[in-house]
Amino acid sequence: MRLLDDHIRANDPLEAYKLRRHLLDKYTKSYPTLYSHEATRIYGFFDLFKDLKSVPGDLVECGVGRGRFLTIFAFANQFFQMNRDLYGFDSFQGFPVASKQDFGTRVKKEEKITGWDDVTPELIYHILGHDLDAEGSKSTLDEQGVKRVKLIPGYFNETLERNLPERIAFLHLDADLYQSTVDVLQACLPRMSAGGVLVFDELHEEEKWPGVKQAVDEICHPLGLTPVWHKALQRYIIHMVK
Numbered sequence: 001m002r003l004l005d006d007h008i009r010a011n012d013p014l015e016a017y018k019l020r021r022h023l024l025d026k027y028t029k030s031y032p033t034l035y036s037h038e039a040t041r042i043y044g045f046f047d048l049f050k051d052l053k054s055v056p057g058d059l060v061e062c063g064v065g066r067g068r069f070l071t072i073f074a075f076a077n078q079f080f081q082m083n084r085d086l087y088g089f090d091s092f093q094g095f096p097v098a099s100k101q102d103f104g105t106r107v108k109k110e111e112k113i114t115g116w117d118d119v120t121p122e123l124i125y126h127i128l129g130h131d132l133d134a135e136g137s138k139s140t141l142d143e144q145g146v147k148r149v150k151l152i153p154g155y156f157n158e159t160l161e162r163n164l165p166e167r168i169a170f171l172h173l174d175a176d177l178y179q180s181t182v183d184v185l186q187a188c189l190p191r192m193s194a195g196g197v198l199v200f201d202e203l204h205e206e207e208k209w210p211g212v213k214q215a216v217d218e219i220c221h222p223l224g225l226t227p228v229w230h231k232a233l234q235r236y237i238i239h240m241v242k
């Protein structure tokens with residue numbers, strides 16, 4: 001209980017991460033720690049990645065947060081020997097101010113919503129670079145795999161145009177808000193390769209994040225891009241036509 005208390009109170013994200021690993025290793029080792037929806041999503045991402053080998057372009061996540069999914073993408077990139085760069089964009093200072101298009105069950109005012117401001121690029125690089133299990137067995141992510149990860153801090157409207165790769169084979173859009181989704185779609189869609197894939201993390205949660213649906217309706221639909229439901233991911237995706 002003391003360790004749990006320390007974990008909850010830790011101000012330093014790196015210390016909090018180390019404590020979390022310690023708690024998981026020590027106390028939950030022989031128990032399942034993945035929920036079914038988490039397991040199926042990991043499978044879903046690997047399933048998408050296996051078909052991207054012949055699609056030119058790099059991998060992009062907009063809305064890195066604590067890097068949970070970025071870590072999965074880094075593993076999949078290496079597992080399928082795709083040898084792509086993996087770009088992660090985030091303010092690393094939390095959300096920008098929400099707009100009225102976002103008003104729903106979560107956002108009620110045009111103000112900065114709280115959370116997701118406790119992570120730094122350094123912490124995520126550390127997590128990727130110290131991926132050893134309790135027995136110290138070797139990480140499946142090698143040094144080259146970690147070097148492929150390029151984290152770009154700053155708000156999308158200031159970072160995307162200058163730092164995006166020329167071609168994108170895979171885009172994970174996990175930014176929750178209307179204007180953030182607009183900024184990402186406008187910057188990334190013209191760079192998506194034929195055969196590439198775009199995954200929306202919140203498009204199915206219209207009541208909570210209505211701004212994402214509105215941005216997709218305004219930008220994707222006029223271009224003839226229709227999101228389809230991916231059963232394993234439990235998310236909407238768009239396959240860019242070949």
Ligand SMILES: C[S@@+](CC[C@H](N)C(=O)[O-])C[C@H]1O[C@@H](n2cnc3c(N)ncnc32)[C@H](O)[C@@H]1O
Binds near residue numbers: 090155157175177
């Ligand atoms: C729900 S979190 C992402 C979760 C993450 N994909 C994961 O696996 O843990 C949303 C992230 O989007 C970022 N974000 C939202 N709008 C942004 C913007 N306009 N510019 C930069 N970052 C933004 C926030 O800082 C936050 O970290």
